[in-house]
Amino acid sequence: MREFQFARAADPAGACSAAAGAGRFIAGGTNLLDLMKLEIERPEKLVDISRLPLDEVEETPEGGLRIGALVPNADLAAHAAVRMRYPVLSRALLAGASGQLRNKASTGGNLLQRTRCYYFYDTAMPCNKRDPGSGCGAIGGFNRIHAILGASDKCIATHPSDMAVAMRALDAQVETLKGDGSTRSIAISELYRLPGDTPEIENVLEQGELITHVVLPPPPPGRHAYRKVRDRASYAFALVSVAAIVAVEDGRITSARLAFGGLAHMPWRDPAVEDLLVGQAPGEEAFRRAADKLLENARGYGGNDFKIPLARRTLMATLHDIAGGRA
Amino acid sequence: MRLTVNGQSHDVEFDVRTSLLDLLRETIGLTGTKKGCDHGQCGACTILVNGRRINSCLTLAAMHEGDEITTIEGLGSPDGLSPMQEAFFEHDGYQCGFCTPGQIVSATAMLEEAGKGWPSHVSASLEGEMRLTPEEISERMSGNLCRCSAYPNINDAIAEVAGGKS
Numbered sequence: 200m201r202e203f204q205f206a207r208a209a210d211p212a213g214a215c216s217a218a219a220g221a222g223r224f225i226a227g228g229t230n231l232l233d234l235m236k237l238e239i240e241r242p243e244k245l246v247d248i249s250r251l252p253l254d255e256v257e258e259t260p261e262g263g264l265r266i267g268a269l270v271p272n273a274d275l276a277a278h279a280a281v282r283m284r285y286p287v288l289s290r291a292l293l294a295g296a297s298g299q300l301r302n303k304a305s306t307g308g309n310l311l312q313r314t315r316c317y318y319f320y321d322t323a324m325p326c327n328k329r330d331p332g333s334g335c336g337a338i339g340g341f342n343r344i345h346a347i348l349g350a351s352d353k354c355i356a357t358h359p360s361d362m363a364v365a366m367r368a369l370d371a372q373v374e375t376l377k378g379d380g381s382t383r384s385i386a387i388s389e390l391y392r393l394p395g396d397t398p399e400i401e402n403v404l405e406q407g408e409l410i411t412h413v414v415l416p417p418p419p420p421g422r423h424a425y426r427k428v429r430d431r432a433s434y435a436f437a438l439v440s441v442a443a444i445v446a447v448e449d450g451r452i453t454s455a456r457l458a459f460g461g462l463a464h465m466p467w468r469d470p471a472v473e474d475l476l477v478g479q480a481p482g483e484e485a486f487r488r489a490a491d492k493l494l495e496n497a498r499g500y501g502g503n504d505f506k507i508p509l510a511r512r513t514l515m516a517t518l519h520d521i522a523g524g525r526a
Numbered sequence: 527m528r529l530t531v532n533g534q535s536h537d538v539e540f541d542v543r544t545s546l547l548d549l550l551r552e553t554i555g556l557t558g559t560k561k562g563c564d565h566g567q568c569g570a571c572t573i574l575v576n577g578r579r580i581n582s583c584l585t586l587a588a589m590h591e592g593d594e595i596t597t598i599e600g601l602g603s604p605d606g607l608s609p610m611q612e613a614f615f616e617h618d619g620y621q622c623g624f625c626t627p628g629q630i631v632s633a634t635a636m637l638e639e640a641g642k643g644w645p646s647h648v649s650a651s652l653e654g655e656m657r658l659t660p661e662e663i664s665e666r667m668s669g670n671l672c673r674c675s676a677y678p679n680i681n682d683a684i685a686e687v688a689g690g691k692s
Contacts, residue, residue, distance in 0.1 A: 225589070229584045236565065245586075247588070283653065293646055296669075298668075299569060299632065433668035
């Protein structure tokens with residue numbers, strides 16, 4: 200691990216000023232320290248934010264929840280209001296990592312965790328995300344876990360979070376504080392970037408901008424599900440996952456929210472897929488059309504070709520589970 | 527910096543890059559906590575910080591001033607085994623033994639989590655009553671790998687302690 204300066208922040212504003220220039224925030228550290236050991240991450244300065252008072256889950260006046268950025272994944276999954284009103288979020292959190300990691304990993308850190316692409320992790324291999332301009336080892340290499348949507352000829356990595364997929368389906372807002380004292384609220388749909396020509400830039404946050412809270416709007420109507428397909432039954436990243444919230448009234452789908460993990464550089468959501476479902480009777484035909492829409496621009500890279508039919512089947516099975524319509 | 531480990535305080539000096547795991551083993555001399563993968567994948571380094579199980583390899587010692595740290599040595603001693611240590615012994619819940627301290631610390635904290643009603647990935651309901659079935663124990667212990675694959679006996683040992691608790 201490279202040497203770094205270490206500072207403990209006394210309050211959020213102090214954290215932002217300490218991180219000005221080249222500082223990196225550390226909260227749970229479960230991803231950052233792993234990457235620092237491998238010298239993939241080489242921060243000059245770490246700013247310890249783990250003791251800031253951002254560890255509460257509060258009710259909002261609108262009937263939603265405001266989650267402190269330092270709430271551990273384990274506590275968020277077990278929180279009574281999350282279990283009762285946002286089960287898709289509890290389920291997504293519980294499908295990720297291990298008990299030990301969920302006890303340490305923070306809400307803000309989970310959103311910003313880096314890809315688990317093998318080539319990003321292997322410093323002997325080219326990777327445009329780790330070393331811009333060096334090339335992409337995954338294209339033409341082993342790419343079983345890689346993206347089928349929204350990728351570029353520079354990068355086909357996926358975002359690894361389960362939590363962020365549920366939050367995308369729930370239209371979460373990410374609240375931040377900047378070094379100049381200003382705050383902003385970023386829709387999760389605007390937080391992440393596709394790889395394009397700059398896969399090293401993964402989100403719209405600025406240097407020294409601190410995630411302070413994640414706000415969930417009031418729970419949407421309908422049944423919730425989080426379905427994750429992976430290579431082993433527990434403690435593995437998603438090959439494909441679906442966060443689904445679907446309401447059915449009088450035999451018609453009245454609202455549908457669908458977000459996907461394992462398919463792209465960000466938690467994926469396509470309003471056109473949801474629009475196709477609204478007004479339809481739940482069933483094979485409507486679900487197949489939705490899956491066709493989701494995957495119309497999907498592209499495999501050899502090792503991950505299987506993800507195209509897998510995403511289709513996972514979506515359709517999840518819709519059958521929560522909306523019915525099975526023949 | 528002052529660290530509290532198993533109820534004893536230690537004044538320690540160390541390179542800021544030191545993981546809590548390395549500090550416990552190399553500086554304080556508590557070698558019961560094992561270094562397996564050093565990347566948070568195997569669970570051999572599991573310890574308790576303020577009663578919660580974490581991977582000590584994936585946290586900086588510098589971030590733990592004032593925390594209550596408990597290692598396998600703090601759970602019991604050869605003359606006074608904890609119930610979980612006793613159960614692993616009774617059920618032969620190990621082969622080579624390298625993962626065992628992490629398994630025992632993790633299982634001890636896992637029962638506390640289950641006691642608080644925390645659901646798991648395999649819980650049928652997020653809100654209903656939760657029973658520590660073999661499937662639940664396996665899921666909740668998935669962060670502790672055993673390369674000898676002593677899982678059946680590990681699960682039996684944990685189930686015995688869990689049964690005694692309920």
